[in-house]
Amino acid sequence: MTATEELCKCPRLPAARHATNAANAVSVGLAQMYCNRINYDLEYQHAAVAIRCFVVVGILGGSFDPPHEGHLHVASKLMKLLRLDAVWWIVAINPQKLAGTYSLKERMSMVKSVIARCRGMRVMCADSQYSYKMVRNLQARYPQTRFVWIAGSDTLSTMHKWYRWKQFCESLPIVLLERRGYVYNVLRMPFAVYMENERVSDLKFLLKRRRGWSIVRGKICAASSTQIRNAMPV
Missing domain, CATH: 3.40.50.620 (HUPs)
Incomplete structure (x- = not known):
């Protein structure tokens, strides 16, 4: 299994951390994507870069x-x-x-x-x-x-x-x-x-x-x- 595959299997982030960072998102769409994303996959990683989580x-x-x-x-x-x-x-x-x-x-x-x-x-x-x-x-x-x-x-x-x-x-x-x-x-x-x-x-x-x-x-x-x-x- 590759390192990327391992990363994608990381557990859910604490809810409080999701809420705090989502509030700082530059757009409602990005914030919604961040809150809904559970696993740390590539799409989540791109959102994380944008909102500094x-x-x-x-x-x-x-x-x-x-x-x-x-x-x-x-x-x-x-x-x-x-x-x-x-x-x-x-x-x-x-x-x-x-x-x-x-x-x-x-x-x-x-x-x-x-x-x-x-x-x-x-x-x-x-x-x-x-x-x-x-x-x-x-x-x-x-x-x-x-x-x-x-x-x-x-x-x-x-x-x-x-x-x-x-x-x-x-x-x-x-x-x-x-x-x-x-x-x-x-x-x-x-x-x-x-x-x-x-x-x-x-x-x-x-x-x-x-x-x-x-x-x-x-x-x-x-x-x-x-x-x-x-x-x-x-």
Whole structure:
């Protein structure tokens, strides 16, 4: 399935957002089209450009080798808290890990199974092995969509090793959900040091910014792909 097809399957936008943006439409016909359009298809996208509305999509990127309840916990918790219109699980083409247990096809299939009953969640294959390039490609393809990177706080332990990680941090808002063992070490990570002045506590305000980051506290899920792989029989 193409990225466009995935985009067309995004869920309905909140009614309040429809009403507010429709009121600002330049014509009655355009406003009516906006209010009646439920899915984010090409016609809806053209209307969105004209009336300056935005869809907010969370990006949950990773190797998902394998996907587990911790990933779903992050996606579900932050989707609800941030009031995201959708969450895209983007599976890495070439994960920067040791020999993986599962192929790309298998990981895509497993993610689909994990999110099968989750409204608004979709799985996509990354079009680049680098998160920075992948995000830039999505932003160029969907200019009327606001993207936010969502992840567990353990991500910060390796983010400074990513390709052009500083540019990545400046390319979109980042919201992290705390994970066991990483809560109190986060502020010492290279990411936190570099983005020290970009930390925002108001999540609603953060989503309106071009960059920034925040940590969300809540129920901690200790599931780990590494632990799952290590527990598998050889």
